Amino acid sequence: MFVLTVDQRRSRRDVDRVEELLADMHQVPLLRQFERTAGDEVQAVASDAHTVVDVALALARRGTWSIGIGVGTVEQPLPESTRAGRGPAFEAARDAVTRAKNATAATAVTAADPVLGARSRDAETALTLVALLITDRTDQGHAAVELMSEGHTQKSAAALLGISKQAMSQRLSVARWSIEANGRTLAEHLLEELDATAPHQGDT
Numbered sequence: 001m002f003v004l005t006v007d008q009r010r011s012r013r014d015v016d017r018v019e020e021l022l023a024d025m026h027q028v029p030l031l032r033q034f035e036r037t038a039g040d041e042v043q044a045v046a047s048d049a050h051t052v053v054d055v056a057l058a059l060a061r062r063g064t065w066s067i068g069i070g071v072g073t074v075e076q077p078l079p080e081s082t083r084a085g086r087g088p089a090f091e092a093a094r095d096a097v098t099r100a101k102n103a104t105a106a107t108a109v110t111a112a113d114p115v116l117g118a119r120s121r122d123a124e125t126a127l128t129l130v131a132l133l134i135t136d137r138t139d140q141g142h143a144a145v146e147l148m149s150e151g152h153t154q155k156s157a158a159a160l161l162g163i164s165k166q167a168m169s170q171r172l173s174v175a176r177w178s179i180e181a182n183g184r185t186l187a188e189h190l191l192e193e194l195d196a197t198a199p200h201q202g203d204t
Contacts, residue, residue, distance in 0.1 A: 068097025072112025088112030141175030
């Protein structure tokens, strides 16, 4: 199981962005939706790595959140309210978000089982590298990548942007679109392996 604990950065010098995040993430297929836990912090529970990577990178792109991901078990039955959840994964997410506040790309992953520390560092590194790639991208690069992610061909995306197919290809290259796709897949696989290796409820 994955617990995401996300804390707004520089909140004392910024507007409260929690309600905006809650609205934007409402349709994301999370096991338990994001809820405000305290102040400018929110928390959610996810059961699949793909969703975790999508959410973490979407928030990293905004540049206003510290993103902590805890991997491990949660107490069952899982309450309907995220705030009421308990268990090792929640504790790991607390450690992760604390480290994320001073981490590169403000993203951290913590396994509830300390024996899996090396595996969690691998997943954190993969996520960090993709997050840095995304946050370094220009607005033009983001626009090109978003159209490709929606299923457009380079030709149709170029037409929508009013540029040539050659210019579209160049934008995607500069944006490192193909590397992002592979990086996301790597991060997902590492998180899946971490979750599969973590002790499950009832294990001794």
